Amino acid sequence: MYRTHTCGELRIENSDQNVTLAGWVQKVRNLGAMTFIDIRDRYGITQLVIEEHSSDEVRATAAGLGREYVIQASGKVIPRAAKNPKIPTGEIEVAVDGLKVLNVSQTPPFTIEDNSDGGDELRMKYRFLDLRRNPLKNALILRHRMAHEIRNYLDENSFLEIETPYLIKSTPEGARDFVVPSRMNPGEFYALPQSPQTFKQLLMVAGYDRYFQIVRCFRDEDLRADRQPEFTQIDCEMSFVEREDVLNMFEGLAKRLFKNILGKEFDGNFPRIGWHEAMDKYGSDKPDIRFGMTFNDITEAAQGKGFGVFDSAEYVGAICAEGCAGYTRKQLDELTEFVKRPQVGAKGMVYVRCEADGNYKSSVDKFYGQQDLGKWAAQCGAKAGDLLLILSGPRRKTQTALCELRLEMGNRLGLRSHEKFAPLWVVDFPLLEWDDQTQRFYAMHHPFTSPNPEDIGLFDTDPGKIRANAYDFVVNGVEVGGGSIRIFDAELQAKMFETLGFTHEEAENQFGFLMNAFRFGAPPHGGIAFGFDRWCALFGGADSIRDYIAFPKNNSGRDVMIDSPSNISNAQLEELSLTVKKEEK
C-alpha cells in the first residue's frame, strides 16, 4: 500500500503520528524558507509542509513538482499555525521527511478547480481530468450512493435484480433502435434495448413477482440538448398488484432517497393529480408544484366585450403573479417577447395590474371596465399589488404556453429553488394519442398499458377518451419516472393492437412471443421505470444530466475523448457481410 491515510482523513487527533499520503499536487507555494504543498485525492486535500531543515533531497524533489504530479509523502502530523476552517483537514499539516514523485504530469489544459477555466469541448476531450474536479466527483459519488440506497430498499422489499439481455430484437414501434449486425447469422441484426419492457413482463409471466434492474437503455434519436444515446433506467415490475400498490411501493422508495440522501422528510402521501387537472392548472403533464400560480380559466368572463382576440379564442387563461403590479413597461415587454418566442408560441400577452389603490390597469382597458377586470382578479384570487398575465387561443396550446410563462415567472420570483423538492404523481393519462399526420392512434405510454377498467367499453365508441391505468412520478417539473398497470389478458391486448392500427400479422410479428407468453398464465402486473441519470441530476441540483454520467457523449452522439464512433476495418465489414454506402455528392 502506498499510503497509510487518505488526503481527507487526518485530524488534530492524529497529531504526532507518522503517516504516508499519496495523491496529486493541487498547489505548491514556495515561500523561500518553507514550501507548502496541497496534496489531493478523492477524499480531500491535506497540506504538506517542507521546512528549512528538511533534507536536501526532499527540498530538491519539492522544487521540481508541477501541478497534477502524483506524489507520495511521509512525515509527522503537526497542528497548523494558521488553521483553515474550510476543509476538514484544516487543523493539521504533515511535516514532510520523505517525498517521492510517483508520476509526472504534463500541465493540464485547464485548471482542476471547482470553477474550471476550460471550455465544454476541451473538458469533454480531457474528461479524465475534468472528472478530477469536485463538482463532477461529487456527482458520481451521489450517483453511487443513490444506486446503493435504491438496491437496499428494493432488496428489503423482496425485489430481485435480474439481468435481461442487451442483444435483443429490433421493433419498429417507439424510438429508433441501435442495431448490431450478427456475424454468425449474416444479414441479421440484434437490437440494443430501448428498455427491458418485454423481458420484465416475461419475468412476471415466469412468476418473479418483484423484479428490478438498474439497466442501460439505448435510443438512436436525434439528440436534443441533454439527451444521451445511452442512459440508465431503474426498471421495476410487480405482479398481483393494482395501481395503489405500485404507487405506495415507489413512493416509499422516493421517500427513502429523499431522507437518506438529502435529509428531507415528507409527511403523508405525495399529491396525486389527474392528467386533465394537471393540464388545466399547470399546462403540463409534469407540473412544477414548488409554487402555486395555477391557471385560471377566465374564458367566460373575458368574452362578449368586443375584444376579438379573446372572443374568438377557445380558451383565455390567467395566472396571478403576487406582488408584481409594479412591473415596468420594460419588464412586461420582456415577458411579451418571451411568450412570443417560437419555443413558447403565443401570439401576445395581456396583463392586468392590480394597483395599491384598488384600481386595475390593463393592456386591454379599451375593452374592459374596472368591474370586468375586478371579476378576473377575483377569479384569480388576486389582491392589490398583484399582476395578472393572460394568454388566449386554442385550449391545450395556450395552456402549454402559459405553463412556460408561469415557469418563467417562478424563476423571476425565486420560487424554483434547487433546495426545495415538490414530488407528485400524475395519473389518469389518456391511453391513446391521435396523430393527425399518420391518421392513427399511438399509445401514449406503450402498447401494453392497461386502460382504466371502467373505460374499456370506449374502445368501440370513443378510444380517445379512454384513461390509461398509468402514472408518472414528477418532481420540480421533471418527469422522474413513469409506468402503468399492464394488460395481462390476451384478448384485451389484441383489441389494443387493433386500435393502434396493427394488423394481426404485424402484431404477431413484433410482439407475438409476448402475446404467446400471455397465453400461459400471465398474472396481473404493473411497473414503473425511473430515469436514473435525471433523478441523480435533480438530487444534485443540476439542470443537465451530463455531469452525472462519467463518460457522456456530445450532442452528435460522439465520445470525443476516445474519438468514437470511428471507421472499422474492411475485414470486419467483410465478416459482417456489410458494405458501407458511399454518400452521393
Added chain:
Amino acid sequence: MYRTHTCGELRIENSDQNVTLAGWVQKVRNLGAMTFIDIRDRYGITQLVIEEHSSDEVRATAAGLGREYVIQASGKVIPRAAKNPKIPTGEIEVAVDGLKVLNVSQTPPFTIEDNSDGGDELRMKYRFLDLRRNPLKNALILRHRMAHEIRNYLDENSFLEIETPYLIKSTPEGARDFVVPSRMNPGEFYALPQSPQTFKQLLMVAGYDRYFQIVRCFRDEDLRADRQPEFTQIDCEMSFVEREDVLNMFEGLAKRLFKNILGKEFDGNFPRIGWHEAMDKYGSDKPDIRFGMTFNDITEAAQGKGFGVFDSAEYVGAICAEGCAGYTRKQLDELTEFVKRPQVGAKGMVYVRCEADGNYKSSVDKFYGQQDLGKWAAQCGAKAGDLLLILSGPRRKTQTALCELRLEMGNRLGLRSHEKFAPLWVVDFPLLEWDDQTQRFYAMHHPFTSPNPEDIGLFDTDPGKIRANAYDFVVNGVEVGGGSIRIFDAELQAKMFETLGFTHEEAENQFGFLMNAFRFGAPPHGGIAFGFDRWCALFGGADSIRDYIAFPKNNSGRDVMIDSPSNISNAQLEELSLTVKKEEK
C-alpha cells in the same frame, strides 16, 4: 393488492386467519367429496382445499381449473390432517370460500417441475415457463443475493460503482468486437465493450481510487459450449496499491461470499501458487486443488533403461491414484483410451500397480525392474495398494494431458464434490506468449499488465521470461477472476507495445487516448475482474452458466424465444448507409 400472503408464508400459527393467496395452479386432485389444489408462486406452494359444503360457484370454478391457471383464493387457514414435512407450509391448508380465475393458461409444452420432461430446445423457446421451475428460480435468486452481497462489501470498502459507456470504440486487439453502426456518423461504428478495461484505468487517472461495476461485456466469438456472446463481469480497480493489497481486498470479498451465501468459512489466506508451480504440479493454470494427486517428475529416474518412449521424452510425469492398484485391465484400458482422445492428446499411458505384497506390476516390466519401479513409487509417495499413472512427451503438452487424467481420476474417486470449495490464487504468470504462427508476442493478460519490477531488464534480452504482476482467482479448477497491477508509466507502456509488435502509429491509433491520459498524472493502480455468471454457477453447484442467466442465447448466438437476431427493414439499413451483401451460392 391481490393477496394478503404469499404461497410460501403460512404456518400453523396462522390457523383461523382469513387469507387471500394468488398464484399458479401446480396440481389439482379431485377426490370427489374434496378437491385439493396446490397453488404456487415464487415463495412456495400452499395447499387449498375445497370441501363438499363449499359453494357451488367455488366448486364449479375449481372443476374448470387447468395446470398453470392463475387464480386468487380466499379462505381460512386450517391445520392439515395429513402434514407434509417436505414443504414449509406443510402443516396447514386453506379452506377456500372464494375462488377466482385471474387468467387461464394453455397446457404448457412441458411440466413445470424440478425435473422437467422438456428438451433443451423446447425449454429455451419457452424460457418464461422454464423459469418457473425451482432450479432456475433458485439460480436467479442466488445470483441476486450474490450481486447484493458483492455490492455491500465493496461499498463498505469505499468502492464507488461507476457506470462506463456501452457504445465505445472498436479495437483489433483481443477477441472480436460486436459493432454498432452510427446513423448520425454514416460509415462509422461504435463497438460494444469486451470489458471496461480502458475506462476503469481512466477512472484511476481521474482519481477515483476504488472503482467497481457489475457490468455486461460482449465478445463476438465462435461460441463454444457454455460461452455466451454477452456475459457479466464484476469489474474492479484500485489506485495506490500493490499486488498484496489487491489480493487481500478481493480475498475478503470471496470469503464474505463463501460465508454469507454458502455458510463456509476459511482459516488463513487462500493458497498462492506460482504459474510454473501450477503447471508442474497440476498441468494447469487453474488447478483443482480439492484433491492432491499432484504430478511427480520422474524423467530422470525413468530414462536410460532402454525404453525408447521415455528416453526420447522431454518429460515423464506420474500421478499416484490412492488405493487403485486393483484397477482391472478394462479400467486401465478405459484410461488409456481417455488420454488418447484428441481433446487430451497423449500417445499412450504407462501404469504401475503397487501391490499389497510390496511388488510392482507395470505395463513396462520389460524395461524396468522392481527396484526401478520402487524408486518411482517412492518419488510419488505411493504405498501398497496405490496405482501410478504415467504420461510422457513434450513437457507442457504432457502436463496438460496429465492434468486431464488427474481430473478424470478425481471424478472416478469422488474427490470433486460440488459441496467442497478449494480457492487459490495463481500468480507470476508469464507476461508474454510467443505465437509461432504470427511470429510475435501476445500479451498473456492484456497489454497494460505490469511486468514484475525486477524483470523489466528482460525486455531487451529475453522477453518471454518476464513474469507478469498478474493473478488469477481459481476455485475448483474454474478461473473465477483475474487481474493485474497495471503499467502506469508512459515509457514502460511504450516499451510494452513495441515488444508486442505495435508500431508507434498503431499503438497511438488504438490506445493513444489512454497513453495520452497517462501523461497527466496516472497513479499506480491495479485491479481484477470476475466472471459473475461463472461464479454464480460455481456457487450453485452447476457446471453450466446457462441457467444462471435469465435469458441466455443458444450456441449459435440466437435467442430462440424472441427469434433474434432477425432481419431489419430496408429503411433502417438505408438510414445507416449500409447494404447487406448477398451470399454467393
